Amino acid sequence: MWDMAQSTVPPTGPELGDRSGLAGDVVGRITHIASAMRHHQGTEFAELGLTPATARALHELDPDCPLPARDLAEVLGCDRSNVTALVDKLEQAGLVERRVDPADRRQKTLVVTETGRQVRARVRQVMSDSRLLAGLSTEELATLRELVWKVSDGGCPEQCETD
């Protein structure tokens, strides 16, 4: 069935009986599509002087609602120690500032600068760039959205805790 997923035969015969082959096929395709998306985003981020990880970190930092590093780590689903390096790079690039929280001097609040705000807007643009979906009609897109929505609701929408 995996071989089928790798072939170039179009899905003209849905073969509704073979549920697991069907599902495995879809899994393979989604993997391919996501990989292509990551690749494309990676090159776009590089043009902004960002790596995928720093871009994602910037993306998660709301300019209107500064977070402590601890919370950013949680949103990113990674360890606090990684956030240090990520924010180091963002700060070096002038996109983010660390500010000691006067209320709790252990915490450092991550504030997006004006430049950071602009770069972040571009990052968000790239992250929802849908050129890969250009081949679908608007109706197909709507159907696809319904289906992927249903999948991510039933599965692991955020950090995949249901494993």
Next chain:
Amino acid sequence: MWDMAQSTVPPTGPELGDRSGLAGDVVGRITHIASAMRHHQGTEFAELGLTPATARALHELDPDCPLPARDLAEVLGCDRSNVTALVDKLEQAGLVERRVDPADRRQKTLVVTETGRQVRARVRQVMSDSRLLAGLSTEELATLRELVWKVSDGGCPEQCETD
């Protein structure tokens, strides 16, 4: 529009007019789903004593059609130098053997062992594991397959050369 993708509101109102919002929404969901799939696969591979990269390498090695390392690198879309380390691990685990090609003694053919054959079967199972799609009916699955197929045809099915 990205905020919409992050919300928990179901897509009951398709809003067919907003094509780019629709598409960005789908991109975000596909990213989430693929991330969850990678996470799940990673833990399954770990139980087999494999990393995602070694699992993928093993997956690409057809036991009935041994490849030289050069070809594996091409299939994996990575540099030859990486294949050395990957095959080192697979060989250490007793899953693959290197054999010098008598016809061209520069080449080393990668042969999957009997154990490797069994582990690879499990890897293939994990890679097409579709528990995340359990919430879809077989009909929805068929529709989804048609759509993702169409996307990967129009976009970057394999190593994304069309960038």
Next chain:
DNA sequence: TATTGTTATACTCTATAACTATA
């Protein structure tokens, strides 16, 4: 004593460049 951010360290993944042994 518990928590925040940091540092030190290690492992995976990937890329480039230089080396070797063949061809």
Next chain:
DNA sequence: TATAGTTATAGAGTATAACAATA
């Protein structure tokens, strides 16, 4: 000279453990 595999090295990404400052 060109190619296959290897080695050395580097950087990104992520994890754990230990530490300083603060609560």
